[in-house]
Amino acid sequence: MDERELLVLGLLMTQSQHGYQINDFIERNLGQVSDMKKATAYSILKRLDKQGCVDVTVEQEGNRPPRQIYSITDRGRELFYDLLRSSLAHAENVTPAGEIGLMFIDHLSRSDAKELLKIKLEKMNQLIEACSSIPSHDEGIGVNLSFRHRLALLECNRTFLTETIQELENESTV
Template sequence: MSTPHVLLGLLATGAMHGYELKRAHDERLPQARPLAFGQVYATLGRLLRDGLVAATGQERLAGPDRTAYSLTEEGRATLDRWLGSVESPMPYVNSALFAKVVVALLVADVERARAYLIAQRRTHTDRLRELTALKTAPSVSVDEVVAADYAIAHIDADLRWLRTTLERVADWHREVRP
């Protein structure tokens, strides 16, 4: 995920201070890892330095001063370029699940590797049920449905891969131990 571009997109809806940006990020991308406040403010500092956002005022409520930021014309152009570019599929498999399965097959006996794959499949299936229930909950937002659909598609792909891997392990076990 490109945090700077997401923050630019959020600022395209209107000026916000760091706390509001963090809250908006976490609400609008509900299945994404929540942003840390430090990450928000560090990113805002870089966007300000690069002329993509401008400080538009300060307010003090009960705590420290809060600086509001808004998108500059250069920031809007950067956001438009980012939104207009197509994302390439990931060139490498970068998944803890994939790495763990490969290592389990490398160092564990076949039955232990199968047990891991089955347990992982159960965990994925449970999460799939949770996400499906979330989509049908009362007063669910379109952001939550879109995020759940995205997560469901990825979990479904993982489940298909786990099933294929279990079949391969079973075939391999039959070939090695007739």
């Protein structure tokens, strides 16, 4: 859950930025993975500020609308790690946005990341089991198709996860 907060915090982990910069980066580079809109990012920044997870500095330059520069606080860092861990260990979303956590995996040690992904893998297996046993009580093919679609995505995720865990393992022994 709350993949959007994770994304914004993650971007602030590398450097302090103002809202426009964050949006620009998401639009240019992450449009494939996140569909978050401008106004949403701004409202998330405001929320994070209210929770004390970011500090704001206003920078005036001439007559322009002033820039609000956001930097992450200790509390924000805590939240970031919490969200990251739960994103990596969580398996409900089969969406790319649901796997935003992957993007920030370098902030954790390889072994931590591996452990979390193993938890996710286990949950994924349970989901697959639950999905496999759905009876196709209908005469049409529709309902059946949509369950097979979900099953295919879940299995794709499982394969990806298994490979990724393997990759992390190989990396750390090299």
